[in-house]
Amino acid sequence: MTDDPRLDPHFDARLSELISDAADGVEPREGLTAIRSRTRPDPKETPMSRNSSRNWLYAVSGAMVGTAAVIIAIAVVSQLNDDNGSTPTASQSQTQQSTPTPSESASDTPTSSGPSESTGTPIEAAVPVYFAGDGPRGTVLFREFQPGIGMDPVAQAAQAAVAGPARDPDYRTLWPSGTQATASYDGDVITVDLSGDLHDRPAGMSKKDANLAIQQLVYSVQGAAQARAGVQLLLGGQHTDQVLGQPASEPITNDEATKVLSLMSITSPEEGEKVSGSFGADGVNNAFEATFTWEVRDSTGKVVKNGFGTADGCCEVGKLFPWKAEIDLSGVAPGTYTFVAMNDDPSGGEGGGPDVDTRTIVVE
Known part of the structure; x- marks a missing residue:
């Protein structure tokens, strides 16, 4: 196995072949698992036998992640242009989940998975992350896949979502510069520990963008965990009443996809x-x-x-x-x-x- 999965000459080809398996939902477990397992570098290969067809456009920094995004609803055009936006929904328990079949289900709902799926052996393959981009209804979220860097995909997704960069130059993170994140999933709640001056909404950030930043993180870690689990945000390891001025005392659920994702x-x-x-x-x-x-x-x-x-x-x-x-x-x-x-x-x-x-x- 190579030290860096991005140098595997077959990574791009395999990812292109398999990545469509995850396109029908957020990231159906079967499809994403296939991507992760089949894009591992081949231990039988030697560096002398490799001739990479294309390097990844950048080296993923720190603990980054991938996942970017999409979904529906012409009916909510006016809502995304409203600077008041909606605030994240707090929930004491994990939201109900459905289980889409790869390449068949149209629901933007990842399947449920236990800790061994999301926080077990570090993965050196594709990780989904959501980033912000421009759309006709205002700023919305797009999903992209990033190469794994050999760590827990949930933790990688959290860090990539808040710190970037996206591979696509049209995408960006909405989180303040310097934000760092770690994350874990215990099979019930996804816990994300953030560092930075994040309690209040920064000057110049609209309420809508603050909510969308929270949703960017929520969708990313849910996609990596393969579960619509509630997301508990911490600041410096401590529970907090708000993050970016948005309620955060209870686990946060994902907003309806039609409000926040690109169509x-x-x-x-x-x-x-x-x-x-x-x-x-x-x-x-x-x-x-x-x-x-x-x-x-x-x-x-x-x-x-x-x-x-x-x-x-x-x-x-x-x-x-x-x-x-x-x-x-x-x-x-x-x-x-x-x-x-x-x-x-x-x-x-x-x-x-x-x-x-x-x-x-x-x-x-």
Whole structure:
């Protein structure tokens, strides 16, 4: 096994093949477990036999994590633009969970798992994390997968969510600079211990962004733990009445996905992925009549390829639905391009526009 999973030449290929298994829900346990187990470096390989097709775009710093995001509901457009936002919901007990089947369920609900799944042997594979990005309804959360760094994925996810950076330059963390986090899951409650001046909402941070920062962390650790468990926030190892000015005395549950997640998200290709000939794209969305379009744009913004597709479902509040597309690159010259996936816009351009996600790709 290599010391650094990001140097495994097969990591990117395996992750691209398997990552769609986790796209139908937040991170169904079976799909994410497959990603984690099958993306481990092969102990039979030697450094002399490796010729990496692509290095990861950056070295994950400290204890970082991955997971980014998506989901539904045209009906809540006005809520995300309201600076008053909603406050996190406190709960004494873990919320009820459902168990989606990989590549079938449209629910944004991870399966329940015990401590051995989330806090057992450190994992050197994909970890999901949520980051903030811009959408037509204002700031929303997107999910991305980051390579594991050999630690508890729940702890890694917590640190990555609050400290970043995201692999996709369009994404960002909403937490104040210098924030640090550790986390653990006991099979009932996820405990996140934060350090920094975080009791009150910082000057310049809106109430909506403070709530979304909390949800960014909640969705990230829940995704890594594979459970919609309540999240207990601590400050410096001590219980606190609030974090970023938001109630935190009790375990916090996730807000409804339609309030906080993007309605279009790309899972594959990954940011900076090298492609040639053709490539498969996939992700999750919730769009009018389940339709979406895709484009490949050159550095000037010119569309060199485009197409459309239909997701596996639509229009249900609180759910996202898998979509897939096969992109033929015939006639596309080698170079750097932007792959764009967007929902259909039922307003005909009169509203805020469609939900969109993008990835940089390198055509060889």
